[in-house]
Amino acid sequence: MISVYLVDDHAVVRAGFSSLLEAESDIHVIGEAASGEEAYRGYFELYPDVVVADISMPGEGGLGLLRRLFARDKDVRVLVMSMFDDVAFVKRAMEYGAMGYISKSDDPDLLAKAVRTVAAGDTFVAPALAQQMLGSMRGGQRNPQELLTDREFEVFVLLAKGKGAKEIAGVLNLSPKTVGTHQTRVFHKLSVTTGAELARLAIRLNIINP
DSSP: OEEEEEEOSOHHHHHHHHHHHHTSTTEEEEEEESSHHHHHHHHHHHOOSEEEEOSOOSTTHHHHHHHHHHHHOTTOOEEEEESOOOHHHHHHHHHTTOSEEEETTSOTHHHHHHHHHHHTTOOEEOHHHHHHHHHHHHTTOOOOTTTSOHHHHHHHHHHHTTOOHHHHHHHHTOOHHHHHHHHHHHHHHTTOOSHHHHHHHHHHTTSSOO
């Protein structure tokens, strides 16, 4: 039996994922968490076979959770299931140690398949995202991983896609003021002065599609 720990800040989403997984004869959900901090504490009490975690959550978020988990347990197996279906997020999550990545917009049947694959110690990326990753790798471009913090990176991608501060605040569970602070830092670190320059940079780095 594969034990799964669900991490998502929306109770309705967790309930939906749990129902899908519990319908499988070989998968059992042993715990849930609504934030990265809660998930970090719970993981070391439950030691599940697979952690299914979102990226966008209050506090440190999913990427921060990934870094903390792998810093303490190199054998943790994490499947990211996120609303973000951008290759940039897939790459960053995998660099942090995630073994799988699927989008919340993918076919629900992929969830159980991904959990089984990750539990077996193999990597699973949703087919559509895997194809995008291959195209991005052929481009030979790097995204600015070493320049931005996790939150700044999330804000960078959303800004580049044309989203405003208020919308970003809603997506990332932040205040508009905090988003504005991150935006200022992103512009400074990437040496851009306008949203158009930021978008062009993101396209050049294969972070968003033109």
